[in-house]
Amino acid sequence: MSDFNITALLPHLHAITGPDFVFTDDETRTRYGHDETEDFSFPPNVVVKPGTPQEISAIMQLANEYKIPVVPIGARTGLSGGALSIYGGIGLSMERFTKLEIDEKNLQAIAEPSVITQVLREAAFEKGLFYPPDPSSQGSCSIGGNIAENSGGARAVKYGVTKDYVLNLEVVLPNGDIIWTGANTLKNSTGYNLTQLMVGSEGTLGIITKIVLKLIPKTSHNVLMLIPFFKAGQACEAVAEIFRAGIVPSALEFMERDAIDWGLKYLDNTSLNIKPEVQAHLLVEVDGNYPDVLFAEAEKIMGVVEQFEIDEILFADTEDQKNALWKLRRTVAEAVKSNSIYKEEDTVVPRYELPTLLDGIKRIGSKYGFQSVCYGHAGDGNLHVNIIKGNMTDENWLVEVPKGIREIFELTVSLKGTLSGEHGIGYVQKNYMDIAFPDANLQLMKGIKQLFDPNNILNPGKILPDNL
Amino acid sequence: MSDFNITALLPHLHAITGPDFVFTDDETRTRYGHDETEDFSFPPNVVVKPGTPQEISAIMQLANEYKIPVVPIGARTGLSGGALSIYGGIGLSMERFTKLEIDEKNLQAIAEPSVITQVLREAAFEKGLFYPPDPSSQGSCSIGGNIAENSGGARAVKYGVTKDYVLNLEVVLPNGDIIWTGANTLKNSTGYNLTQLMVGSEGTLGIITKIVLKLIPKTSHNVLMLIPFFKAGQACEAVAEIFRAGIVPSALEFMERDAIDWGLKYLDNTSLNIKPEVQAHLLVEVDGNYPDVLFAEAEKIMGVVEQFEIDEILFADTEDQKNALWKLRRTVAEAVKSNSIYKEEDTVVPRYELPTLLDGIKRIGSKYGFQSVCYGHAGDGNLHVNIIKGNMTDENWLVEVPKGIREIFELTVSLKGTLSGEHGIGYVQKNYMDIAFPDANLQLMKGIKQLFDPNNILNPGKILPDNL
Structure with a gap:
């Protein structure tokens, strides 16, 4: 941690938020020093919990004066280290920003950033409305973090990602100015799109304090099926074929055999009886308001996947069965984590390139000696690659694995894909950015x-490579 | 027009594109000196028609050296003057960039910027795919212009606007660098979103030379109905109610009585018999693959609108009837233009605020003595306001009308709306930008x-207010 004159800063922070919201004890600093990324710990020097945009503005002005880093901290569920205080400084916890309003007249949600995503989705649902983005961590992640990372989730394949629902943002800029980035409208061609520049900027360009989101009418029914494939590559191939048959599923998830096995073991779930020869599963959902239509679409999907080598399709008939399947899918990362330290990559390619990507990852893993568990949002071409440390030596973990990751990203980019589909670049992927972008792009970034942060005090050391 | 040393430049331009693609004759310059915005004429000093990104790169390097403006020119159907060479210089016509490829495997289109939007939509349709954005000018506008202005259209209400379909852009930057802004993927959380910064930037940050667009499976059926309202305000109110009933129409268009009358007259169409008391119409479409579902949704919509004072609903039963209704809607601007010089504003508000906006526009018109014809994409809260010059004196047109427009925009912004929903700011709205944004936003823009264009040579004098 860097050595800032925190002591001199404290009276000012006390004056801004009141002393009850300023913390320098080890326990608090440690707690706010990690997210869900690997086993990293980067405690800030001081944790502050402001209550208003004006307080944040005052903090930013102070931080500019003292040239001290400020790192916005949300629910700390991130997987790219975006909320880690890698240079110490002020950890700016947004946890007091939890107001939520559903505007039924305009089909909008007005949320503060620390509203938990699932809380927002349920509040909308109660009013007959739908906020589709549903990251696996939706029960614990916050909407502000979703916007910072441009999160996706299972329903993105039909409904789009977080960016597609953000209409307007109240933001405290690094210099303390408080602005709205746009307007509360569905269409907007009024100047450069500052809203979309803020989405996915991982807390490096401004601190989001209020969010206007588009909602849509909710759908009343869905059909969920689990399709076991005897060949993992064929499961990937089937993904593109389902779309080519004219169907847009509301979810289309891929799980390697290992992923589902780890999930079942972790959940102590013995209800699924999977043949040893099964190599992968697709979890496919269609949704809508007319059950007959959904059954017709499910039949079309069956027609497509029966061209491949599959075992018997499992239909989830009850809400409990559906929840159990979704829980299994959402638990994979946690299950892997409970077994071993791991690195999670978030590769994304055009949908049709998925089989090539999966093959390549396995080949690269053999070359560099690591095991990987792959699963993710196959409908979007978004494959999460969990690289397991297991019994690997620290040296291999720190030297060989990054070489393999670089090769995986090079493959991804050669397939016209990129480094991250929904987790962000943050701290852990920044030094791979040269693979995705030539110097001209990086210089613009x-x-x-x-331009936004001339003193480089807001979440420094994220996104952009160290040698830029 | 400014006085650049074009003569010195010409041999260089000849060397770059070959002399066959460099034009200095009056006729060509005049032709490329206007778009569809009012009656403006701003001819460039020279028109150049490059054939490759590399040629454009060389032109930009030359223009930087000579400090001469370059204005990218597409199909010249713009309504905000974005393609006008207001300071003369080089008019860079993109008309040779017309290649189009439909990637059926990944559901993507790869288009050069001068592909006509309708050509792209039809090419996708032939492969069973759908590119939803459909500006009224789709038969003559180009996809590059659509991206520059972030165009919308009637289907935006269900399917989103241009920005929602742009995955990746090849761009020549003002300094001549040729970059891709992102990746060909549906999800992307890899650095700042340069793609979305380029969309809607009206040719001021870079010259788009290739476009990767997302396509979706096409729908096979639709139902179209025209609903006559005895009160214009109630037509606006019905818009929000249709959504609150859980329906997302694929189009929801509003036309004032005057708009439809002008359109009918212009088209010499006598088939629609509209009662004198009818003040406005909604044109409502639902689409999907299952006719039964569409009829059920149409019935729901009828249930909603019957709460208001309406005349008999007209269902378009045949393709011919549907085309006739759409032609009527799309012709309104042309019809108004054939009668009088007019200014077209592109106001947008949250959907529920539409009746308040319409009321306010009429009130402001009375105050400043102008007639307006209003119509547009009511489902998005996007109301086009055609302000008619008619017999107004030039002084009133130049002095009083802008005051009225300013008041309309102030109303729009007070309703949490903004200046432009889909036409862009360009030349004609730039000096109203202070209404939408405080200085902090404008300084960032x-x-x-x-940052992109330090010499301010690429399409100068657009978007940003003169006094900034």
Whole structure:
């Protein structure tokens, strides 16, 4: 941790938020020093919990004066280290920003950033409305973090990602200015799109304090099926074929055999009886308001996947069965984590390239000596690659694995894909950015960062490579 | 027009594109000096028609050296003057960029910017795919222009606007660098979103040379109905109610009585017999693959609108009837233009605020003595306001009308709306930008422009207010 004159800063912070919301004890700093990324711990020097945009504005002005880093911290469920205080400084916890309003007249949600995503989705649902983005961590992640990372989730394949629902943002800029980025409208061609520049900027360009989201009418029915494939590559191939048959599923998830086995073991779930020869599963959902239509679509999907080597399809008939399947899918990362330290990559390619990507990952894993568990949002071409440390030596983990990751990303980009589909670049992927972008792009990104934050005090050391 | 040393430039331009693609004759310059915005004429000093991104790169390097403006010119159907060479210079016609490829495997289109939007939509349709954005000018506008202005259209209400379909862009930057802004993926959380920064930037940050678009499976059926309202305000109110009933129409268009009358007259169409008391119409479409579902949704919509004072609903039963209704809707601007010089504003508000906006526009018109014809994409809260010059004196047109427009925009912004939903700011709205944004936002936009284009040579004098 860097050595800032925190002591000099404290009276000012006390004056801004009141002393009850300023913490320097080890326990608090440690708690706010990690997220869900690997086993990292980067405690801030001081944790502050402001209550208003004006307080944040005052903190930013102070931080500029003292040239001290400020890192916005949300629910700390991130997988790219975006909320880690890698240079210490002020950890700015947004946890007091939890107001939520559903505007039924305009089909909008007005949320503060620490509203838990699932809380928002349920509040909308109660009013007959739907906020589709549903990251696996929806029960614990916050909407502000979703916007910072441009999160996706299982329903993105039909409904789009977080960015597609963000209409307007109240933001405290690094210099303390408080702005709205746009308007509360569905269409907007009024100047450069500052809203979309903020989405996915991982807390490096401004601190989001209020969010206007588009909602849509909710759908009343869905059909969920689990399709076991005897060949993992064929499961990937089937993904593109389902779309080519004219169907847009509301979810289309891929799980390697290992992923489902780890999940079942972790959940102590013995209800699924999977043949040893099964190599992968697709979890496919269609949704809508007319059950007959959904059954017709499910039949079409069956027609498509029966061209491949599959075992018997499992239909989830009850809400309990559906929840159990979704829980299994959402638990994979946690299950892997409970077994071993791991690195999670978030590769994304055009949908049709998925089999090539999966093959390549396994080949690269053999070359560099690591095991990987792959699963993810196959409908979007978004494959999560969990690289397991297991019994690997620290040296291999720190030297060989990054070489393999670099090769995986090179493959991804050669397939016209990119590094991250929904987790962000943050701390852990920044030094791979040269694979995705030539210097011209990186210089533009650096210029944007400098324009917003000339003193480089807001979440420094994220997104942009160290040597830029 | 400014006085650049075009003569010195010409041999260089000849060397870059070959002399066959460089034009200095009056006729060509005049032709490329206007778009569909009012009656403006701003001819460039020279029109160049490059054939490759590399040629454009060389032109930009030359223009930087000579400090001469370059204005990208597409199909010249714009309504905000974005393609006008207001300071003369090089008019860069993109008309040779017309290649189009439909990638059926990944459900993507790869288009050069001068592909006509309707050509792209039809090419996708032939492969069973759908590119939803459909500006009224789709038969003559180009996809590059659509991206520059972030165009919408009637189907945006269900399917979103241009920005929601742009995955990746090849762009020549003002300094001549040729970059891809992102990746060909449906999800992307890899650095600042340069793609979305480019969309809607009206040719001021870079010149788009290739576009990767998302396509979706096409729908096979639709139902179209025209609903006459005895009160215009109630037609606006019905818009929000249709959504609150859980329906997402694929189009929901509003036309004032005057708009439909002008359209009918212009088309010499006598088939629609509209009662004198009818003040406005909603044109409502639902689409999908299952006719039974569409009829059920149409019945729901009838249930909603019957709560208001309406005349008999007209269902378009045949393709011919549907085409006739759409032609009527799309012709309104042309019909108004054939009668009088007019200014077209592109106001947008949250959907529920539409009746308040319409009321306010009429009130402001009375105050400043102008007639307006209002119509547009009511489902998005996007109301086009055609302000008719008619017999107004030039002084009133130049002095009083802008005051009225300013008041309309102030009303729009007070309703949490903004200046432009889909036409862009360009030349004609730039000096109203202070209404939509405080100085902090405008300074950021100016900073972004300076970052991309330090010599301010690419489409100068657009978007940002003159006094910034």
